[in-house]
Amino acid sequence: MVQTDALITGVEESSPFVRVTLAVPDLRPALAPGRFVLADLGGYLRTPLFPASLETPGPGDGEFDVLVPPSHPGAALQPGARVDLIGSLGRGFEVPDVTRRLLLVASIAHLPVLLPLTNQKPGLSTALLLSASTAAELYPVQMLPPALEVHVVTADGSAGHRGATLDLFPDLVRWADCACIAADPAIYPALAEIVRESRMGPAHRFAQALVAPPMVCGVGACQGCAVPVAGGTKLACTDGPVFDLLELR
Amino acid sequence: MTAIQLAPEHKTGLTLSNPVMPAAGCFGLGLEYDRLVEVEALGAVVVGPITAAPRQGAAPPRVLAVPGGVLLHTGLANPGIAAVMRRYSRTWVRCTVPVIAHVAGTSPDEAVSCCQRLSGIEAIAGIELGLPDIPISLNPIGPKSGLSDFLDDVVTIIQAARVAASQPLIVRLPMAYADALCEAAVESGANALTIIAPPRGTAWHKPSEQFITGGLHGPLVLPLALRALRRVAERVPVPLIGCGGIHSAEDGRAFLRAGAVAIQIGGAIWHDPACLACIARRLSPQVGPD
Numbered sequence: 439m440v441q442t443d444a445l446i447t448g449v450e451e452s453s454p455f456v457r458v459t460l461a462v463p464d465l466r467p468a469l470a471p472g473r474f475v476l477a478d479l480g481g482y483l484r485t486p487l488f489p490a491s492l493e494t495p496g497p498g499d500g501e502f503d504v505l506v507p508p509s510h511p512g513a514a515l516q517p518g519a520r521v522d523l524i525g526s527l528g529r530g531f532e533v534p535d536v537t538r539r540l541l542l543v544a545s546i547a548h549l550p551v552l553l554p555l556t557n558q559k560p561g562l563s564t565a566l567l568l569s570a571s572t573a574a575e576l577y578p579v580q581m582l583p584p585a586l587e588v589h590v591v592t593a594d595g596s597a598g599h600r601g602a603t604l605d606l607f608p609d610l611v612r613w614a615d616c617a618c619i620a621a622d623p624a625i626y627p628a629l630a631e632i633v634r635e636s637r638m639g640p641a642h643r644f645a646q647a648l649v650a651p652p653m654v655c656g657v658g659a660c661q662g663c664a665v666p667v668a669g670g671t672k673l674a675c676t677d678g679p680v681f682d683l684l685e686l687r
Numbered sequence: 688m689t690a691i692q693l694a695p696e697h698k699t700g701l702t703l704s705n706p707v708m709p710a711a712g713c714f715g716l717g718l719e720y721d722r723l724v725e726v727e728a729l730g731a732v733v734v735g736p737i738t739a740a741p742r743q744g745a746a747p748p749r750v751l752a753v754p755g756g757v758l759l760h761t762g763l764a765n766p767g768i769a770a771v772m773r774r775y776s777r778t779w780v781r782c783t784v785p786v787i788a789h790v791a792g793t794s795p796d797e798a799v800s801c802c803q804r805l806s807g808i809e810a811i812a813g814i815e816l817g818l819p820d821i822p823i824s825l826n827p828i829g830p831k832s833g834l835s836d837f838l839d840d841v842v843t844i845i846q847a848a849r850v851a852a853s854q855p856l857i858v859r860l861p862m863a864y865a866d867a868l869c870e871a872a873v874e875s876g877a878n879a880l881t882i883i884a885p886p887r888g889t890a891w892h893k894p895s896e897q898f899i900t901g902g903l904h905g906p907l908v909l910p911l912a913l914r915a916l917r918r919v920a921e922r923v924p925v926p927l928i929g930c931g932g933i934h935s936a937e938d939g940r941a942f943l944r945a946g947a948v949a950i951q952i953g954g955a956i957w958h959d960p961a962c963l964a965c966i967a968r969r970l971s972p973q974v975g976p977d
Binding site: 440441482484522651658659661662 | 719
């Protein structure tokens with residue numbers, strides 16, 4: 439964990455997001471899907487940024503991308519600017535090596551956090567269940583790896599299945615041997631119930647879910663980012679922000 | 688080098704080589720920040736708050752950004768004095784600067800329980816006692832206000848902590864009654880006073896549609912804290928530690944000019960952990976005034 443300067447090396451539209459590329463040689467070895475950095479983007483509270491791509495580093499490398507909505511303060515950054523970062527922080531998604539069928543579940547707003555997990559690996563089949571209100575909000579499917587099996591759900595039926603994540607989740611979760619979820623935490627209890635009904639004795643962290651409340655310090659010092667779990671609370675910044683779905687309350 | 692003495696009347700004293708330390712509630716229980724903060728540049732570290740029994744703390748949401756800072760309501764979340772000592776004692780021993788433990792004095796029993804456990808622990812150089820703020824239900828005006836009884840209860844907490852603690856006792860006073868209680872705190876045995884605890888505020892949390900009441904941190908607190916410090920400095924002879932909204936060496940100097948011998952830095956650590964050592968270097972007694 440370090441506090442360091444990142445150089446903004448690229449900012450481009452990647453509808454419905456803005457792609458910001460940061461060069462941070464110090465951070466790279468520790469970044470992983472679901473882990474994050476806290477960026478000083480001008481407010482009193484730092485802003486968590488989750489890597490949306492983690493390419494294999496080359497000589498002099500150390501870049502990663504974040505995808506943010508156009509209204510996000512990060513979208514206003516300009517190439518050449520420097521941003522103070524603290525990172526890498528937190529416990530991210532952990533996909534066991536033995537996984538053969540990986541299910542990713544995301545609402546469109548949270549999709550960038552899961553994008554690093556869409557990279558193909560030999561022997562691993564990955565399916566993405568992606569939800570949005572309407573087709574116009576969706577991330578272009580052609581931007582995703584071709585071997586990724588994509589299931590789209592829209593509330594108005596303008597693309598894919600008409601309905602909600604919960605409609606398709608039961609079948610997919612029975613197929614998967616690991617599930618990584620980044621969505622509105624309000625649907626997590628229902629997802630957890632489906633996992634309990636459809637899986638016999640799921641392994642610890644079989645289903646992992648992102649919960650990211652405002653994180654003030656990032657190191658567990660301020661106790662601000664409490665997340666209710668079975669038997670008490672945990673901190674999103676150090677125990678999470680990725681938790682076992684079944685322990686969340 | 689000019690040392691800073693926070694407890695000249697105490698048998699062990701509490702000597703700092705630098706006036707800068709983190710504020711309780713901002714730095715964790717051990718050295719959560721040790722990879723981001725150059726601890727050896729500081730005068731001391733303040734760990735806690737610590738309560739007698741484990742506390743899960745407040746239900747989320749606990750954090751709300753407000754203009755000029757942040758409102759934080761943790762509900763004194765911590766694993767309790769026994770677990771804290773088990774998990775962090777070795778870390779405190781390794782610390783290269785004095786460690787001050789912040790005890791949440793919610794009642795005399797709580798203060799005594801924590802201070803007794805910490806008493807005689809060599810790695811703890813001093814105890815800072817946090818005190819309850821005025822309850823929102825208490826009407827502070829009028830002869831039957833209940834304020835007088837409340838302040839009497841607070842004095843009892845200080846007295847209990849003083850008896851139980853073997854180390855120097857620093858009492859951190861809330862802004863709401865720093866004026867009213869500073870002399871009684873000193874008479875009750877406080878070796879030093881921290882002025883002030885984060886003032887309480889309330890804000891509407893739109894996503895959860897509820898009010899959040901908690902401690903205010905950020906630059907908005909500085910003028911309030913500075914005013915409280917100046918008033919207390921006129922009235923008591925003990926060393927004072929200024930705390931509230933300090934984000935730069937210049938902010939810290941204002942507190943030192945107003946009568947503090949040391950300062951605590953709170954929310955600024957979260958925003959910029961590196962600022963702690965930077966401010967410490969600029970306020971080092973070896974550097975002298977700008």
